Amino acid sequence: MTAVAERVRHAAGRRVPTRFLPVVVTFALFVLMFAGGGLRYESFASGQVLLNLLIDNSFLVVLAVGMTFVILTGGIDLSVGSVVALSTMVAAALLRAGWSPVLVMLVVLVGGAVFGLAMGAVIHYLEIQPFIVTLAGMFLARGLCYVIDLESIPIDDxxxxxxxxxxxxxxxxxxxxxxxxxxxxxxxxxxxxxxxTRFGRTVYAVGGNPQSAMLMGLRVAQARVGVYVISGACSALAGLLFTFYMLSGYSLHAVGMELDAIAAVVIGGTLLTGGSGFVLGSVLGVLVLGTIQTILSFEGTLSSWWSRIVIGLLLLVFVVLQRVLARRGVA
Amino acid sequence: MRDLLRRPVWPLVALLLLNLAVMPSFFAVRLQDGRLYGSLIDILHNGAPLALAALGMTLVIATRGIDLSVGTVVAISGAVACTWIASSPDPASPGTALTGIGLALALAAALGAWNGFLVARLGIQPIIATLVLMTAGRGLAQLVTDGQIITVNNGFFAGISGSALLAVPLTVVVAAAVYALVALVTRRTALGTLVEAVGINPEASRLAGVRSQSIVWTVYVFAALCAAVAGLMISSNVNAADANNAGLWLELDAILAVVIGGTSLAGGRYSIAGTLLGALTIQTLTTTIYSVGIPPEVSLVFKALVVILVFLAQAPKVRALMRRRRRRRDDAPPPAATAVPAETAGSGR
Incomplete structure (x- = not known):
């Protein structure tokens, strides 16, 4: 009797940390990096620096949230950076044409959702890999930016x-x-x-095993298309936030931002194979990326390319960590 | 006919015809100063880096992998070669250029081995394992060039893309030679079958005695070497290394070329000839965009539309739907069918 209880307790005690461990590690890393920055630079460890992290990365947080949904189903969305750029362009161009700002925001949000819906439908119903479909979406959105205008459009609404x-x-x-x-x-x-919600559980189920999810009678189609709609809408919203941040629309905004979003999600502990991960982890991932930038700007002498190298190294650490955890979970 | 559909030649043919319609002299090739010139030669010459990168990508994808770091390896190899040449005491000598090229290739092989280590040894998903190098690599290239565009003035190095062998540009010769070599090795030795076996089921092929790990390792090193040669061609073409922009998004073009060529992203089924076709299609598309007079800024939209079209036409689901519709149409007049069997049999297939 006690042996059984011991085993149950042991199993439970092991499973819960394994599931949360990547997020906990990300959190610990964030705290450590922030504390390290605070020890090294005088004005670093202040509340406002922490809040500035959020202010400077709010659009990335929104992007990472959308990306988390997609990656949880085992998909990927390469189009998010381009959709951000397209959203800034559409918003700036419509404002220039004299539309009311509220209507502009609505159009951008609906447009992003429809863009995601189209990609999701092609991915699910025509069974083409998400990688390829969203790659085409990335080209299309970036190209449409250039169709709208080649130059940067300032916003004075x-x-x-x-x-x-x-x-x-x-x-x-x-x-x-x-x-x-x-x-x-x-x-x-x-x-x-x-x-x-039921939708959320289905997202996890589809990512864990699409076949089983379908056999269980879950609405696989709704989840698989839905996550791209969410990601599209999140990208459009992130585009609006980015527009507020830059106060302009430009075709070259947010180049490569999809990589930052994916990196944040991975550093946040979400498995790229799908089925496991948390939105809060992705938020922490964004904060870690933001802290790297802040430390580099405080340091001043380090060149910007170090941030890319450090992000790459962090990705590596987390990927290897996930792998070790997955192996231990199997054993 | 069926084979032609599986490896779609029609986008390439359509693009070439479109070019011909716009510019009647499109197919003209002339010999000048011992080198061939003309739009077709340009397509081959400019398409050589992409074709090479796509070749390496084909083998990686055949083992169920993917290599996102191709573009950054292009940047790194150009950066290493040019920095070495520019900082040497004798920046114009062929020896310096050779050492620089050797260094670039060696470093690329090491980076490929690194990718292979992550994928084969640690068992990390290829898309993330190579994402690490994709993210960090461009930073490394900038570290090498110190963020500057390094220009070189070395006749030997410029010759990589500027010289010609028997009137054919050297880039085309190199790409063709590598293709021939790979086709020979994969089709005339067991290696090709082993690569397919690993792609179809790595565990089963390991149990069957295939050294899966070494094969996966090899294809990543090969892909990186291909990318490095592509990078040397690109930077030799402009006599400079641009760590920021060299090879930007080349991995995406390479993956597109591979998939257009009929290689399955799920691994196990690949076609070298198809990849060559895919790479040429993409390069022709780029050339067409310029020659037809589409503003280059809009080219991305055009490219996206072509990609979508090609993939829709290739998707098994869409083709099954179309086949079903065609069959329904064929089945529509059943009573008359017996009267004209010869005609329907002839036209049906």
């Missing part, structure tokens, strides 16, 4: 400017931008959808 310049006070000297609030809401909704 009062509402967009107000949103861009508003600082939301958090008491004391601290403040965040409205974009951070938007990103926080997105993360909250994502956590709710993934863990407390």
């Amino acid at each position: 009062p509402l967009f400017r107000t949103i861009a310049q508003t600082a939301v006070p958090l008491g004391g000297e601290l403040f965040v931008s409205p974009s951070v609030l938007v990103a926080t809401v997105v993360v909250a909704i994502a956590v709710y959808v993934l863990h407390l």
Whole structure:
């Protein structure tokens, strides 16, 4: 009797940390890096530097949330960076044409969702690999930017400017931008959808084993197409946040941002094979990437390419860590 | 006919015809100063790096892998060769160029071995294992060049892309030779079958006595070497190394070329000839965009549309749907069918 209880306790004790361990490690890494920065630079460990991390990366948080959904089903979305650029272009061009800003935001969001829907439908119903479909989507979105305009389009709409310049006070000297609030809401909704709705459970099930999910009678099609709609909408929203950040539309905005989003998701502990991972992990992944940038800017003497190398190394560490954990889980 | 559909020649033929319609002199090839010139030669010359990168990618994909680091290896090899040449005491001598080229190839082989180590030894998914180098590699290349564009003035190095062998540009000769070699080795020795076996089922082939690990290792080293040669061609073409932009998105073009050529991304089934066809199709597409007068800025939209078309036409699901529709149409007049058997039999297939 006690032996059985011991084994159950042992099994439970082992399984829970294994599932959460990558996220815990990411969190520990983030804390360590931030503390390291605080020891090395005088003004580093302040609340505002922490909040600035969020302010400067709010669009990446939203992107990573969408990407997490896609990767949880075992797919990948290479188009997100281009969709961000396209969103900034569409928003800037429509504002220039005199549209009302609220309508512009709506058009951009719906457009992103429809773009994702089209890709998801092709992936699911025509059975073409996500890699190829979203690659075509990446070319298409980036190309459409150039069709709209070759030059950067500045934005002088009062509402967009107000949103861009508003600082939301958090008491004391601290403040965040409205974009951070938007990103926080997105993360909250994502956590709710993934863990407390039928759709979210289906996403995990499809990523774990699409065959079993289908045989169980789950709505596989809805989940597999749905995640691309979510990713498309998140990319469009991230595009809007990026527009607030830059106050311009430009075809060369967000080049390679899909790599940052994927890196954040992987560093956050989500398996690229699908079925395992957490949105909060991806948020932590974004914060780790942001901290690297902040440390490099505080250091000043280090060139920008070090951030790429460090991100690559971190990816490596996490990928190997995941592999070790997966092996131990099997054994 | 069926084989032709499986390895779609029609996009390439259509593109070539389109070019011919726009520019009647498109197929003209002339000999000048001991080297062939003309649009077709340009396509081969400019397409050589992509064709090489795609060749390495084919073997990687055949083992159920993928190599996202191709573009960064291109940048690194160019950066290493040019930096070595530019910083040597004798930057114009052939010896310096040779050493630089050797260094670039050696480093690429090491990077390929690194990818192979992650995939074959640690068992990490290829897409992530190579993502590591894709992310960090461009940083490494910038580290080598110190963020600058390194220009070189070395006749030997410039000759990689500037000289000709028997009137054929050296780039084309090199690419053709590598293709011939790989075709020979994979079709005339057991290696090709072993690569397919590993791609279909790595575990089963290991149990059957195939040294899966060494084969996976080999294809990643080979892919990196192909990318390095492509990188040397690209940087020799402009006599400079641009760590930021050399080979940018080349891996995506290479993967496209491979898949257009009929190689399955699921591994196990590959076609060297198909990849060559795919690479030429993509290069012809790029050339067409310029010759037809589509603004280069819009070229990405054009490219995306072609990619979508080709893949829709190739998707098994779409072809099954089309076949079913055709059959339904053929089946429509059943009573008359017995009266004209010869005609329907002839036209049906």
